Amino acid sequence: KQEVTQIPAALSVPEGENLVLNCSFTDSAIYNLQWFRQDPGKGLTSLLLIQSSQREQTSGRLNASLDKSSGRSTLYIAASQPGDSATYLCAVHNTDKLIFGTGTRLQVFP
Amino acid sequence: GAVVSQHPSWVICKSGTSVKIECRSLDFQATTMFWYRQFPKQSLMLMATSNEGSKATYEQGVEKDKFLINHASLTLSTLTVTSAHPEDSSFYICSARRDRLEQFFGPGTRLTVL
Numbered sequence: 001k002q003e004v005t006q007i008p009a010a011l012s013v014p015e016g017e018n019l020v021l022n023c024s025f026t027d028s029a030i031y032n033l034q035w036f037r038q039d040p041g042k043g044l045t046s047l048l049l050i051q052s053s054q055r056e057q058t059s060g061r062l063n064a065s066l067d068k069s070s071g072r073s074t075l076y077i078a079a080s081q082p083g084d085s086a087t088y089l090c091a092v093h094n095t096d097k098l099i100f101g102t103g104t105r106l107q108v109f110p
Numbered sequence: 111g112a113v114v115s116q117h118p119s120w121v122i123c124k125s126g127t128s129v130k131i132e133c134r135s136l137d138f139q140a141t142t143m144f145w146y147r148q149f150p151k152q153s154l155m156l157m158a159t160s161n162e163g164s165k166a167t168y169e170q171g172v173e174k175d176k177f178l179i180n181h182a183s184l185t186l187s188t189l190t191v192t193s194a195h196p197e198d199s200s201f202y203i204c205s206a207r208r209d210r211l212e213q214f215f216g217p218g219t220r221l222t223v224l
Contacts, residue, residue, distance in 0.1 A: 032212075034212075035203045036215075040219065041201075041218075041220065042218065043203055043215050043216055043217035044154075044215040046214075046215070049212060089153060089154070091154075096142075096159070097156055097159070098144070098156070098218055099173040100155075101153060101154050102153050103152075105151075
């Protein structure tokens with residue numbers, strides 16, 4: 001059974017810092033991995049999707065890497081801003097399902 | 111493109127009543143839709159997979175007679191919470207799969223059962 005874990009569970013940093021959020025999964029037979037952002041009481045916003053054949057994806061200040069063999073992905077946020085405050089979820093896609101991680105609650109203060 | 115809507119965005123109901131939540135793919139056809147449930151400060155848990163024209167596949171531990179799913183068209187799936195009780199209060203999110211590998215998520219429905 002696929003299990004997805006995210007570390008840390010919560011993070012509070014001053015703005016301007018570069019951040020690394022971690023995601024690990026137990027079954028490496030995945031189609032892809034996706035990072036989402038969720039604001040309180042809201043739905044999901046897709047940030048980055050990495051196909052199983054890819055090593056990384058970049059969008060603006062965000063960079064996500066994937067090491068399928070070791071069951072790990074990292075989301076790198078450069079020059080964090082208060083507007084980045086949200087919960088970040090990673091999800092792995094295998095056997096036609098998306099399995100979500102436990103989430104990292106990020107707060108960036110001015 | 112790839113927009114998914116949910117209606118209503120929030121609902122409050124009395125215990126024992128039934129509530130229907132709609133999930134629509136607005137600009138694409140989705141043969142498969144998914145329903146998730148999220149408790150406060152927890153992650154999303156898949157409840158069921160809904161395939162157009164066939165019965166939904168429920169995850170282990172999800173009562174199919176309590177959470178009725180209908181996927182009558184390629185753009186609409188509905189989740190009906192029957193005889194709702196306070197423990198059913200949660201945030202329900204749907205997603206629609208446009209192609210083999212990517213799901214697009216609705217904005218969620220907050221259900222509060224009094």
